[in-house]
Every structure is written in C-alpha cells, then in structure tokens.
C-alpha cells in the first residue's frame with residue numbers, strides 16, 4: 152500500500168519582483184514527518200512555505216494530500232503560522248479571539264465558535280502558558296507571548312499539516328520545551344510538520360529531515376544533526392559553531408533520523 156504524501160512538490164519556481172527566488176525546488180513530506188527548512192537569510196525559506204500553502208503564485212507542481220494546490224479546498228487541514236505574524240496588530244482582538252480565529256477559518260462554513268472550538272482554544276492557551284492573559288488584547292502582550300498565541304492559533308484546529316515560519320523566534324527556553332511537547336504529540340498522531348527554523352533547540356530530536364536552501368535551490372536534504380540528535384559533549388569539544396542545527400552531507404538514505 153502506498154502512502155499519499157501530505158506535500159508533493161516538484162520543480163517549484165517563484166519569481167518575486169522579476170527576480171528568481173526559488174529555482175526548481177522538490178519537496179515530499181509524508182504523514183507524521185517533521186521536516187525543517189534551513190538556510191541563510193534570503194535563501195528562499197519563507198517563499199517556499201508561502202508557495203506551499205498557496206499564498207504566492209508559483210510554477211511547477213504542488214499537491215497537498217494528493218490534490219493539486221489549485222483544487223485543494225480543505226484549508227482547515229492546514230495550520231499555518233507566518234513569520235512575524237502581525238495580522239492582528241491593528242485590531243483590538245483578545246488572545247482568546249486570536250486563537251479561536253484559527254478554528255473558525257478552518258471550518259467549511261464560517262460560523263460562531265462551537266463549544267469544542269472554545270474548549271480547544273482554552274486548552275491550548277493554557278498549554279502555552281497564557282491563561283492569565285487570555286482576555287487581554289494581543290497587542291498588550293510581549294513579542295514572545297504574542298508568538299505563543301500564534302502558535303496556539305496554528306494548532307487549534309488539530310491540523311493534519313502544520314506549516315510554521317520561524318515560530319521559535321523570541322520565545323523563551325521554557326516555552327520552547329512546551330512547544331516541543333505539543334509538536335511531539337501532533338507528530339505521534341500523524342500530523343506532518345514543515346518548519347522554517349534557524350535554531351531548533353528542544354525540537355531537534357523531533358526532526359526527521361532537514362532541507363537546506365541556498366539561493367533558491369535545495370543544497371542539502373537529509374538527516375538533521377545538532378543538539379538533541381547527537382552527543383552534546385562532542386559538539387562542545389570539536390566545534391565552535393553556535394548551538395544550532397547545521398546539516399552535513401548525508402551518508403545514508405534520505406528521511407532517516409541520525
């Protein structure tokens with residue numbers, strides 16, 4: 152029996168402002184896989200995830216859950232978190248409203264939040280440590296607290312695919328551990344995760360595969376090495392690199408955990 156990939160992208164090419172930003176990227180993600188997109192600033196990471204969720208036009212082929220992107224209508228199966236999400240910055244929405252909006256936008260028909268939507272939102276707000284701030288306008292929260300609210304928003308509809316662009320930016324060590332536990336639970340339930348990251352920290356052991364972009368091309372694809380995936384003492388003894396996950400050329404087949 153073959154498993155339908157959650158994402159099957161071939162030759163994804165994107166031009167922005169007349170400049171080629173992605174130049175034929177292939178990406179295949181299976182249910183339950185956690186793939187991290189790495190690369191220097193400007194290498195095309197955000198452009199790739201935005202193309203994958205249909206936010207910007209592309210050439211090449213993208214299929215989600217076996218359906219071409221243009222025909223894919225089941226948006227509630229996808230939890231997306233943009234880089235530095237600021238869509239609520241001009242709106243006096245509370246933390247609860249922001250998190251609940253993640254459930255509403257993924258319902259087939261727009262409607263009032265159901266009791267289970269509210270329960271799911273309250274649980275996630277609690278998990279990310281924002282219960283005390285649930286009724287506050289999101290703009291009154293610190294940057295890291297807002298980031299945690301947006302993480303809760305992306306996960307509230309129990310998606311089958313989570314796409315996140317640098318969700319760890321600005322969140323503290325304890326919140327990163329909580330986030331790792333949430334993602335670990337999703338991964339166990341078969342949710343696929345695609346995450347743009349510069350540092351993985353406690354997420355590193357969850358990652359199945361790293362895709363490293365350079366100049367809009369896949370420069371490396373294979374196991375992610377870094378803290379949590381191999382010996383820390385070895386890192387400190389033999390490397391002066393910061394505590395970040397840096398892929399190295401693969402020796403084994405793709406998709407394996409080192």
Ligand SMILES: Nc1ncnc2c1ncn2[C@@H]1O[C@H](COP(=O)(O)OP(=O)(O)OP(=O)(O)O)[C@@H](O)[C@H]1O
Pocket residue numbers: 167168169170172190191192193194195196197198199234
């Ligand atoms: N609207 C645009 N018009 C023209 N060029 C753009 C546009 N948006 C992005 N770019 C360019 O596309 C390239 C890739 O940008 P992208 O945001 O995908 O990079 P990134 O790898 O996510 O970087 P970072 O690590 O800084 O978030 C950059 O060189 C950027 O300047």
